[in-house]
Amino acid sequence: MRITRRSLATAWLILAAAASAHAAEVQVAVAANFASPMARIAEAFTAATGHTLKVSTGSTGKFYSQIVSGAPFEVLLAADDQTPRRLATEGRAVAASQATYAIGRLVLWSATPGLVDEQGAVLRSGGFRHIAIANPRTAPYGAAAMQTLRALGVADALAPRLVTGESIAQAYQFVVTGNSELGFVALSQVRAPGKPPQGSAWRVPANLHDPIRQDAILLKAGERNPAASALLAFLKSEPALQVLDDFGYGRPAR
Known part of the structure; x- marks a missing residue:
């Protein structure tokens, strides 16, 4: 045939x-x-x-x-x-x-170039007023962010500066709009295929929080x-x- x-x-x-x-x-x-x-x-x-x-x-x-x-x-x-x-x-x-x-991959991100260094030392330098996270009680990325802060020994010092969003999307918006100079967000929110990265970021090592x-x-x-x-x-x-x-x-x- x-x-x-x-x-x-x-x-x-x-x-x-x-x-x-x-x-x-x-x-x-x-x-x-x-x-x-x-x-x-x-x-x-x-x-x-x-x-x-x-x-x-x-x-x-x-x-x-x-x-x-x-x-x-x-x-x-x-x-x-x-x-x-x-x-x-x-x-x-x-x-x-x-x-x-x-x-999921967690990053510390700022819309401002150069604010977040590649080692995350900005968390100890205190060169910011607010840091955004998702609600750690309901959002896994927020829980991972708090685990990271505790692992680094800065959770108590930064507690007064935390701005909590309902979700990781709201935490991201806090940073985009300038309500927070930096924040813990998902890598996928700041890594768009085919586009250059914006702002500055530190990719959080996986051993600082639960998978x-x-x-x-x-x-x-x-x-x-x-x-x-x-x-x-x-x-x-x-x-x-x-x-x-x-x-x-x-x-x-x-």
Whole structure:
């Protein structure tokens, strides 16, 4: 049987039509630090599967409260691994579906070039009035920031200068707007693929805080939506992992 370009094109159109016919939408709650990477992953996911994503971004702690209150999210991409586990224990998520999708990286960052040195010595020099962090009680990046300050022995000295945001996104905004001269944010917020780095930053050594394992889980509302399971599978694919590399996340161990 001879295969022509026309027959290949026809076959592709049939496959595309079949995928479109079975396409579905997934409601996804995404940790604030992963907003930009998720936008790129969403495009690749839709191109590969035909499924679309309805993405909401915010703090993991806030999403937990919303899910408990009945929010119709089908997949959670958290900024930690404890929240998905808690939801599974409470019967609000599918335990077997939980998996780490990214390893977060913490940086001390300022929009001002030269303010933050490559060793983080600015924390001891005190050449600033305010330092922004995410709420350490609800935001994993905030908890990692406090662990870093304690490990360096400067937590008590800097306590009066701390400006606390609801999420890592708000902590970042405090620095961008100048309400804080510097702050602890996610590396992905200041490392945009294809663009030169802005301001000044110190990448916090991983041994100064607990690993920021960011886990995804299938919520009960998405248990019967095949597109939700497809998204979780896609997060483990090479196209998604390449996005992690581009934004400075660590790849999860396999």
